[in-house]
Amino acid sequence: MKGFDPRTSFGYETSQNYDAHPLGDEEDTVGFLAGLADGGDALEFAVGTGRIALPLREAGVRVDGVELSQDMVDRMREKPGGDRIEVTMGDMSQVTTGRAYGLVYLVFNTIGNLLTQDDQVRCFENAARHLTDDGVFVIECRVPTAPARPDHRYVDVERLDVDGVGLGVGRYDPVTQVLDLNHIRLGADGLAFNPIRLRLAYPPEFDLMARIAGLRLRDRWGGWHGEPYTAASGRHISVYERARD
Structure with missing residues (x-):
């Protein structure tokens, strides 16, 4: 995407509007993760505005x-309890907190923000470095649909209101597996753009990344309630553990 700068895609404007439209699965996500943490500590890669970390902390998990x-x-930090989350600044595929955790997690397609396969592998390796011997690494990610779109291009109607519309305009490169996506809002108050780039991968590729990092798949679900993962699933929640001899 010409002119895209990943350093500003999650800048001030995005941070102020990020929580305006909750996904609605926060409670389910927290319940699932708290069960895996089982009283231990957790580390969230790409913690953002604390959408998950803050309620998970309220559920009794140190995050x-x-x-x-x-x-x-x-x-x-502006939110109640936001000062209680210790944050290490940097790239989630590289930086370390110097601690080990029973749970490391990365939700809402965020591994796609790493735009090369090498960086995504390094993310798995970094997660493995932060795990206790019996710890687990959890990824939530949508199953890609862009590769199946005609000509790898599309326009989706994401919102349709009386006073405006929201469109998702995407273009997928099958060579790099990178999706250029712009969420466009047209309304009486003007025009707004929210561009993002994501490297898409299917679950088997993540499983191979895990093997490279010394991990293996323990469970895979189609939702936060433990729904079976099937060919019809729109997303996967994959749980990895250390590979055993």
Whole structure:
């Protein structure tokens, strides 16, 4: 995407509007993760504004975070309890907190923000470095649909209101597996753009990344309630553990 700058895609404006439209699965996500943490500590890669970390902390799990955007962390600090999350600033595929955790997690397609396969492998390796011997690494990610679109291009109607519409305009490169996506809002108050780039991968590729990092798949679900993962699933929640001899 010409002119895209990943350093500003989660800058001040995004941080101020990030929580305006909750996904609605926060409670389910927290319940699932709290069960896996089982009283131990957790680390969230790309902790952002604390959408998951803060309620998970309220559920009794001590949560640390890794985050690239200072603006997103500043927004979290403005929320009740936001000062209780210890955050290490930097790239989630590289930086370390110096601690080990029973749970490391990365939700809402965020591994796609790493735009090369090498960086995504390094993310798995970094997660493995932060795990206790019996710890687990959890990824939530949508199953890609862009590769199946005609000509790898599409326009989706994401919102349709009386006073405006929201469109998702995407273009997928099958060579790099990178999706250029712009969420466009047209309304009486003007025009707004929210561009993002994501490297898409299917679950078997993540499983291979895990093997490279010394991990293996323990469970895979189609939702936070333990729904079976099938060919019809729109997303997967994959749980990895250390590979055993």
